[in-house]
Amino acid sequence: MREKILRRIHDLYSLDAETISRDFDPALNWYYKKLRGNAREIDGFIRWCGALTSLLDSKGGVVLDAGCGFGITCFTFVATPDAPSTVVGLDPSKNKIDVMSKVADFLGVGEDIVKPVQGDAMALEFSDGEFDGVFVKDVASHVKDRDTFWSELSRVIKPGGKLVLTDENNALSYPGRSAREKIWEQAEYGPLPEGSWLERPFRAERKLIISEIRQDLSDSEQEKLADLSIGMWGEALRAAIKGYSPGGVFVNTSDFPYRNPRSGDYTEYPFNPFELADELVKYRLKARVVRPLYQTGNPLKRLAGNLISLTHPLSIILQPSFYIVAEKM
Secondary structure, eight states: OHHHHHHHHHHHTTSOHHHHHHHTOHHHHHHTTTTTTOHHHHHHHHHHHHHHHHHHTOTTSEEEEETOTTOHHHHHHTTSTTOOSEEEEEESOHHHHHHHHHHHHHHTOOTTTEEEEEOOTTSOOSOTTOEEEEEEESOTTTOSOHHHHHHHHHHHEEEEEEEEEEESOBTTOHHHHHHHHHHHHHHHHOOOOTTOSOSSOHHHHHHHHHHHHOTTSOHHHHHHHHHHTTTOOHHHHHHHHHHOOTTSOOOOOOSSSOBOTTTOOBSSOOBOHHHHHHHGGGGTEEEEEEOOOOOOOOHHHHHHHHHHHTTTTGGGGTOSOEEEEEEEO
């Protein structure tokens, strides 16, 4: 079964971009574009997943991938040497879960092995201690309520089980800073990149909300208010718009300038990995920052990455991503 899944993953990304977009989803092609037609990079991705399942230490157990997207990592997890028996892939997007089901059919993987579930990681519909391990990639830097997020993840991990967390928003990494600033700029002002989950940039979204609430304001005043209210969202934003007086003092209560005006989700919130590891203790998660992992299939890049990882923890300043392993106490 393991070899069959790996072979079919190679088959999936041997398809051309048009076929992947037509039969699955254009975003599936975009998210994993470096794998398409590149057997070496696919093998690098498989090795990376194998390293993650080793960190999860849940061989033969049940693992939750919280924020799984299209589930490619889930399917690869179950084909690694330290494979869990079952991976539950959770994502809030119905479209992504529907596409994940199509991928499962293509790979020939049943729901007894990989189970796609649409749901909210901040309101998990799972029992306490249901999972031997939980994997989270590039989710924590987006959720609007991290206290609830960590509490829920900890709740569903059994005592002694592992949380493996990786995120590309390492505040200590100089190389990652410029890329993150570009993403912030695009999310706030546009143009939005291909595959963006946003309908429009944040500033344009705030301007739309302002125009709905304050039709009495001139267009120039609405534009000014859209600038003044950067980072604000939800009811706080709406209350500030209603109370705004042209020429008066505007108080911006936002804690971070790049948040979705409607949902409050963060855009690439940067973490100090060591501070985050310390913070997780209050959620009964004993955490440590571990050496970085590399999913590249390029042998020279992999060698360079392995050399960099030998300098851990100093390697953290060179790596946009960080990796944390936490054990449920």
